[in-house]
Amino acid sequence: KNEVEQSPQNLTAQEGEFITINCSYSVGISALHWLQQHPGGGIVSLFMLSSGKKKHGRLIATINIQEKHSSLHITASHPRDSAVYICAVSKETSGSRLTFGEGTQLTVNP
Amino acid sequence: NAGVTQTPKFRILKIGQSMTLQCTQDMNHNYMYWYRQDPGMGLKLIYYSVGAGITDKGEVPNGYNVSRSTTEDFPLRLELAAPSQTSVYFCASSYLRGGIYSNQPQHFGDGTRLSIL
Numbered sequence: 001k002n003e004v005e006q007s008p009q010n011l012t013a014q015e016g017e018f019i020t021i022n023c024s025y026s027v028g029i030s031a032l033h034w035l036q037q038h039p040g041g042g043i044v045s046l047f048m049l050s051s052g053k054k055k056h057g058r059l060i061a062t063i064n065i066q067e068k069h070s071s072l073h074i075t076a077s078h079p080r081d082s083a084v085y086i087c088a089v090s091k092e093t094s095g096s097r098l099t100f101g102e103g104t105q106l107t108v109n110p
Numbered sequence: 111n112a113g114v115t116q117t118p119k120f121r122i123l124k125i126g127q128s129m130t131l132q133c134t135q136d137m138n139h140n141y142m143y144w145y146r147q148d149p150g151m152g153l154k155l156i157y158y159s160v161g162a163g164i165t166d167k168g169e170v171p172n173g174y175n176v177s178r179s180t181t182e183d184f185p186l187r188l189e190l191a192a193p194s195q196t197s198v199y200f201c202a203s204s205y206l207r208g209g210i211y212s213n214q215p216q217h218f219g220d221g222t223r224l225s226i227l
Contacts, residue, residue: 004152031213041223043200045215086152090213096141096206097168098216100152 003027006087006101013108019074021104023087026068030090033098034061034072037084046072046085077108112136116201116219123191123226131186131222133201141204142184143216144168144176146197153200159184160206191226198223 007022023032034046047054047061049070054061058077063070074081084105088098117132135142140161145153155168159178173195175187184203188195202216 002152033215035218041198041221043202043218043221045217048213048215050213088153096204096213096216097143097155097158098153100154102150102152 001026002101003091003099004087004089004101006085006104008104009102010105011107013077013106015078015108015110017077017108019077019081019106019108021072021085021087021106023070023072023101024068025070025087025089027089027099028092030092032063032070033088033090034070035086035088037086037103039083043086074106079108079110082107114201114203114217114219116199116222118222119220120223121225123188123224125191125193125226127191128187128189129191131188131199131201131224133184133186133219134182135184135201135203135217136182137203137205137217138181139203139205139217140181141206142178143202143204144174144184144186145200145202146170147200147221148197156186156199188224193226196224196226 004025031050033048037043058075060073084103086103087101114135143158144156147153154170157176159165165176199222201219204214204216
């Protein structure tokens with residue numbers, strides 16, 4: 001079993017819908033990261049969090065340390081949000097090194 | 111600032127050939143990483159470096175070598191290319207201060223798509 005599991009693997013939404021992507025992990029962590037991989041392949045960091053909630057524009061990331069679970073929400077989704085969203089954790093035993101989930105392919109249709 | 115620059119973007123190799131994937135960053139980051147991404151799988155760490163002259167193995171180091179002679183550059187070498195090394199390779203960097211457990215976001219290059227035939 002992977003140490004970082006994401007769901008769903010694939011998600012199709014209509015423009016304007018509220019989207020939730022989930023990430024569960026089974027190890028002790030010092031931080032959780034959400035990343036976005038564009039259709040062209042580039043990867044950018046969206047959030048890094050170790051507790052609570054962070055918001056940037058229409059994106060919100062939450063984490064529940066006790067339940068070992070994080071969610072990424074997208075409000076008022078838009079076709080330009082179509083991308084692969086990747087959850088990764090910095091394990092307590094691994095310093096800055098990341099352990100990645102398999103990613104969630106999001107497609108937002110107009 | 112260019113950030114993290116990887117070259118080449120695409121390459122086709124024959125089995126047994128060697129090549130070096132280049133990675134350079136202009137953000138004065140101390141930590142650098144090499145990952146590979148295979149279809150349907152999460153990124154896997156190949157090698158990483160915590161500073162010039164210091165490198166260490168990640169999860170999947172077999173068949174690869176790295177060096178870190180300067181803060182800016184972290185090349186990845188494939189000595190005898192094998193079909194199993196067909197993948198997309200990403201270089202990343204981050205700046206850590208206050209000890210190895212002070213996390214910061216990683217900055218990624220655009221990737222090198224490598225096919226070995």
